[in-house]
Amino acid sequence: MKHWFQQIGPIMIPPVIFFAVVLLAWHLVVDINEIESFLVPLPGEVWQVVQEKSVELSRATWNTALAAVSGFMLSVVIGTFTAFVFSQSILVRRSLYPYAIFLQTVPIVAIAPLVINWFGNGFQSIVVVTVVISLFPVITSVTVGLTSVDRGLRDLFEMNRASRWQTLLKLRMPHAVPYLVTGARTSSGLAVVGAIVGEFFAGYASDHYGLGYLVLQSSGQLRTDLLFATIISSALLGVMMFALVTWVGYQLLARWTYAQEQA
Amino acid sequence: MVPLKYLLSILLLTVGLVGCGSAPEPSPSSRELTKVTLALNWFPEAEHGGYYAALVNGYFKEEGLDVEIQPGGPGVPIIQNVATKRVMFGVANADQVLVGRNEQADVVALLAPLQMSPRCIMVHKGSGIRRLEDLKDMTLAAGSGKAYLEYLKTQVTLENVKLVPYAGSSALFLKDENFAQQGYVFSEPFVARREGADPHVLMVSEIGFNPYTSLLVTHGDTISAQEELVAKVVRASRRGWQDYLANPRTVNAYIHEVNPEMDMESLRFGVEAIQPLCLPENMPPNELGVMSLERWQALSNQLKEIDWLDAQLDPATAFESRFIEAVPGS
Numbered sequence: 349m350k351h352w353f354q355q356i357g358p359i360m361i362p363p364v365i366f367f368a369v370v371l372l373a374w375h376l377v378v379d380i381n382e383i384e385s386f387l388v389p390l391p392g393e394v395w396q397v398v399q400e401k402s403v404e405l406s407r408a409t410w411n412t413a414l415a416a417v418s419g420f421m422l423s424v425v426i427g428t429f430t431a432f433v434f435s436q437s438i439l440v441r442r443s444l445y446p447y448a449i450f451l452q453t454v455p456i457v458a459i460a461p462l463v464i465n466w467f468g469n470g471f472q473s474i475v476v477v478t479v480v481i482s483l484f485p486v487i488t489s490v491t492v493g494l495t496s497v498d499r500g501l502r503d504l505f506e507m508n509r510a511s512r513w514q515t516l517l518k519l520r521m522p523h524a525v526p527y528l529v530t531g532a533r534t535s536s537g538l539a540v541v542g543a544i545v546g547e548f549f550a551g552y553a554s555d556h557y558g559l560g561y562l563v564l565q566s567s568g569q570l571r572t573d574l575l576f577a578t579i580i581s582s583a584l585l586g587v588m589m590f591a592l593v594t595w596v597g598y599q600l601l602a603r604w605t606y607a608q609e610q611a
Numbered sequence: 612m613v614p615l616k617y618l619l620s621i622l623l624l625t626v627g628l629v630g631c632g633s634a635p636e637p638s639p640s641s642r643e644l645t646k647v648t649l650a651l652n653w654f655p656e657a658e659h660g661g662y663y664a665a666l667v668n669g670y671f672k673e674e675g676l677d678v679e680i681q682p683g684g685p686g687v688p689i690i691q692n693v694a695t696k697r698v699m700f701g702v703a704n705a706d707q708v709l710v711g712r713n714e715q716a717d718v719v720a721l722l723a724p725l726q727m728s729p730r731c732i733m734v735h736k737g738s739g740i741r742r743l744e745d746l747k748d749m750t751l752a753a754g755s756g757k758a759y760l761e762y763l764k765t766q767v768t769l770e771n772v773k774l775v776p777y778a779g780s781s782a783l784f785l786k787d788e789n790f791a792q793q794g795y796v797f798s799e800p801f802v803a804r805r806e807g808a809d810p811h812v813l814m815v816s817e818i819g820f821n822p823y824t825s826l827l828v829t830h831g832d833t834i835s836a837q838e839e840l841v842a843k844v845v846r847a848s849r850r851g852w853q854d855y856l857a858n859p860r861t862v863n864a865y866i867h868e869v870n871p872e873m874d875m876e877s878l879r880f881g882v883e884a885i886q887p888l889c890l891p892e893n894m895p896p897n898e899l900g901v902m903s904l905e906r907w908q909a910l911s912n913q914l915k916e917i918d919w920l921d922a923q924l925d926p927a928t929a930f931e932s933r934f935i936e937a938v939p940g941s
Contacts, residue, residue, distance in 0.1 A: 384715035384716060385715050386691060386694065386711065386716045387691070387695070461779075464783065465783065469750065469775040548778075549776060549778045550775070551776060561776075564755035564776070565755055565756040567686075567756060569714075569758075570691075572714070
């Protein structure tokens with residue numbers, strides 16, 4: 349027991365203390381300045397609404413999580429595949445890369461109505477929006493990973509007459525794994541944002557609603573306490589996805605690469 | 612040499628254009644005009660016509676006011692901006708005023724140009740649906756977080772109706788016979804008809820949910836501290852509305868200028884459709900904009916029914932009628 353606490357304690361105690369200080373400061377600032385509840389709620393009010401609406405909040409978080417995870421996994425698969433294609437020839441890369449950047453810069457608000465027109469309302473459209481938002485970091489990171497292999501190692505493979513396929517499998521891919529993990533971590537956070545934005549436009553308002561719907565619902569009612577609770581839920585979801593991806597990344601790195609120091 | 616000439620002409624042209632675009636020179640008068648801001652809840656449309664009429668016809672100026680009308684758009688926080696005094700006056704709907712007061716936003720309604728709510732659900736005529744009660748087996752696009760929708764849910768069964776968010780485009784409505792969407796009666800149905808659809812309009816006010824619309828609102832403190840100013844703004848706005856309903860042409864031209872999205876034809880249709888909402892059932896023009904406690908009470912009860920208001924909220928605090936009553940009808 350003591351051993352367990354000694355390990356976890358130093359990691360857990362500082363953020364917990366920081367959290368308590370922030371809560372206290374928040375409460376005092378709102379209370380002393382008599383800030384109206386439509387601007388900033390008291391932490392206690394947020395906690396109360398979390399308890400009152402725990403069922404709605406957890407159900408909405410679950411629905412958003414489903415869309416975010418699906419979109420994220422698709423992004424990793426599509427992004428990695430695209431990067432493989434990019435890594436095969438500089439000509440391909442030069443021809444297609446500008447269009448990958450297009451993904452990053454396209455204003456999602458502008459294309460959301462199109463996405464709904466093409467895919468209809470509901471889960472599939474939310475996932476499409478999520479992929480559009482979270483795909484780019486995977487493409488860039490993995491492309492860099494596949495193409496930035498050390499010159500000496502490449503010469504070594506060439507000297508031994510390794511085929512293009514062997515070079516990809518034995519040299520480029522292991523080298524790209526840390527980059528994939530980095531890209532995926534960025535992408536996991538964006539996937540939550542993507543799912544919520546997707547729900548703004550394409551989600552269902554009746555049943556199966558997600559956090560995006562709760563955001564609109566609470567701002568329509570000027571319920572800042574519920575809005576805060578929703579934001580906290582989505583932040584927790586983002587942190588959980590990030591932690592999960594990081595953990596999976598560690599496992600991958602341990603297996604695929606010789607050194608773990610990149611993690 | 613040539614580039615310089617070009618540069619000069621561009622410069623001159625720019626200066627010229629800027630000159631054209633700016634407001635007409637204020638007439639040299641010894642009287643100082645009081646600067647006032649009025650923030651709209653949407654892009655300038657027929658539902659704001661009366662306020663623009665007061666500006667264009669100089670009614671604000673006659674009261675010694677220099678009013679700047681700020682166009683709004685989706686999600687513009689009117690109640691919050693008025694409650695924090697970032698803007699002095701705003702345009703909002705009655706349900707938003709009550710919901711705001713419930714969250715300690717001291718916003719008070721002064722004038723209710725649209726007595727009847729223009730809120731409607733638009734269906735295809737071919738669907739055979741003629742009443743809100745008949746809405747079933749279809750997709751309904753409606754804004755999330757809107758009070759009317761929550762109230763509608765308590766009043767009709769909406770059997771097998773898929774509710775989806777309304778993103779502001781009628782494209783899905785146009786291509787799907789089995790699709791319904793929200794709208795304002797003077798706007799979306801007009802657009803749908805122009806695009807070749809044959810819409811049928813179901814008014815939400817028919818189920819009794821009928822908040823005053825395009826209300827002139829201000830902060831409670833402004834009413835007590837600057838009573839004179841508030842009276843002036845209400846008086847000029849009311850004149851503007853009375854004039855707009857009778858004589859909308861020049862005002863529509865101005866609205867078209869500040870919001871080119873609205874063409875003259877849409878605006879002409881809009882003002883025609885707005886007329887019976889402002890002056891329903893032979894209401895004489897000199898009563899334009901009046902508010903009654905019964906109406907506020909009824910709306911407050913409906914919002915309490917859907918749990919949007921606390922039980923102790925008093926709707927009598929949400930509006931101030933004395934500035935309207937002080938004006939003899941013109």
